[in-house]
Amino acid sequence: MGDSGRRDRRDIPLDELAPLFVISVAAELAGMHAQTLRSYDREGLVSPGRTPSGGRRYSQRDIQLLREVQRLSQDEGVNRAGIKRIIDLESQVLALQARLTELSDELDRANAELRKASQHTASSVAEASEAVHRSYRRDVVPWRAPSAAIVTWQPRSR
Known part of the structure; x- marks a missing residue:
């Protein structure tokens, strides 16, 4: 100054x-x-x-x-054609590096959001599961699939 x-x-x-x-x-x-x-x-x-x-x-x-x-x-x-090609390739490398940085930053943001959402979702799933279990009617008997067992019948003798 x-x-x-x-x-x-x-x-x-x-x-x-x-x-x-x-x-x-x-x-x-x-x-x-x-x-x-x-x-x-x-x-x-x-x-x-x-x-x-x-x-x-x-x-x-x-x-x-x-x-x-x-x-x-x-x-x-x-030669000049080679120099032009080198310059073009260096420009492409710089552009790709910039894009890689951009995508890496985007991926980091997405992963952070995913971690945050999965933490929130895990607690929400647990709460929803608890609510479903609380809503069960206690007077309803659970249904069981019929058995595939073979039973032989023998008539009673008289």
Whole structure:
């Protein structure tokens, strides 16, 4: 903070995805020529945001991606088609990880609700069972299924 109580711009965290940098600044930050950035944009390797007039605006994440493209190309010898595939697969992995986290959280909530419901249900079942037993008429004789036993009949002699 400065003396006036206002925050200095350096104190404000930048959103990694906010399109802030014009192409010349992005090229300098990434250590590349601006024409290379235009080429990567045409090929779909790095797609910066656009202003209403169509100017490119690169985010901090775009700068990181440009550096990664350069590393894969120069240090690893990966061609641009391979780089595009790697970037696409990394994006899919990130999306799947986010979805997994989302589903895991949902499952945790559902399990908590199930535990709560099963505790409530167990006590409700016990209470309902007790109520049914209390409602039995005591003068009713329980029915028993007929026996399958064979009885032989012998007439009385006279």
